[in-house]
Amino acid sequence: MVVVFQIIMALLLIVLIILISFRIGRPKHHTPLPENYKELLNDYVKFYRALTEENKEAFEKRVEQFLSGVKITGVQAEVEDLDKILIAAGAVIPVFAILDWQYMNLHEVLLYPGAFNADFDQHGTDRNIAGMVGTGPLQNVMVLTKWQLRQGFIHADSNRNTAIHEFVHLVDKMDGTTDGVPEIILERKYTERWKQLMNETIMQMKTEGSDIDMYAATNTAEFFAVIAEYFFEQPGLLQQYHPELFEMLERIFQTRKLQTFL
Numbered sequence: 001m002v003v004v005f006q007i008i009m010a011l012l013l014i015v016l017i018i019l020i021s022f023r024i025g026r027p028k029h030h031t032p033l034p035e036n037y038k039e040l041l042n043d044y045v046k047f048y049r050a051l052t053e054e055n056k057e058a059f060e061k062r063v064e065q066f067l068s069g070v071k072i073t074g075v076q077a078e079v080e081d082l083d084k085i086l087i088a089a090g091a092v093i094p095v096f097a098i099l100d101w102q103y104m105n106l107h108e109v110l111l112y113p114g115a116f117n118a119d120f121d122q123h124g125t126d127r128n129i130a131g132m133v134g135t136g137p138l139q140n141v142m143v144l145t146k147w148q149l150r151q152g153f154i155h156a157d158s159n160r161n162t163a164i165h166e167f168v169h170l171v172d173k174m175d176g177t178t179d180g181v182p183e184i185i186l187e188r189k190y191t192e193r194w195k196q197l198m199n200e201t202i203m204q205m206k207t208e209g210s211d212i213d214m215y216a217a218t219n220t221a222e223f224f225a226v227i228a229e230y231f232f233e234q235p236g237l238l239q240q241y242h243p244e245l246f247e248m249l250e251r252i253f254q255t256r257k258l259q260t261f262l
């Protein structure tokens with residue numbers, strides 16, 4: 001009788017250990033990978049389509065890793081498989097060439113149906129914000145709108161992409177300040193020239209106008225996010241019209257390693 005009791009207790013203990021370790025091992029934030037993710041990437045993500053087979057595989061792995069650590073929550077919007085893949089692609093594209101990159105500063109993405117204002121009220125008159133990196137109580141949270149998210153990937157000929165824009169803000173923020181200088185990935189010897197180049201281009205935009213979206217002239221943080229959209233969406237045009245900006249962005253995002261980038 002005592003032996004039976006001991007066996008039962010031992011079995012219970014084993015079950016308990018398995019349950020506890022399963023809970024601890026499971027990531028706190030998680031979004032399941034859609035089954036047809038390769039098809040979605042191929043149909044909607046130009047950057048992915050241009051990669052070599054080997055890099056495509058690496059990209060898929062990064063998408064899977066991103067989704068396994070981040071929760072995507074719809075706010076009056078249904079989070080469809082396509083939205084999950086586009087959010088993950090927007091996250092992976094800017095840091096794809098940077099090995100071992102992790103968005104330490106992101107746990108959750110909130111997906112709204114349309115534009116929202118700065119108080120996250122969808123019914124106000126000032127519904128003009130397409131995406132946002134949270135601060136204060138929304139630290140580690142990013143807000144995107146479904147409509148803008150999709151527009152960025154559907155219009156392959158534009159130089160705008162809201163998801164890339166917001167993730168570049170996160171890359172910039174990783175060193176503690178969102179100022180357009182991503183010190184964590186840009187070699188120190190180039191930071192002064194990068195600051196100068198941003199300010200010179202902003203001045204030039206204000207006086208002469210530009211093919212770069214005027215929102216970039218708001219400040220250096222917005223400049224960096226907007227010019228990164230242009231860089232990843234239309235690298236050939238950026239290289240042609242703004243060779244020095246292109247060269248610096250190649251340094252920042254380390255894309256020279258990707259033979260098929262242009």
Ligand SMILES: [Zn+2]
Pocket residue numbers: 165169221222225
């Ligand atoms: Zn911005």
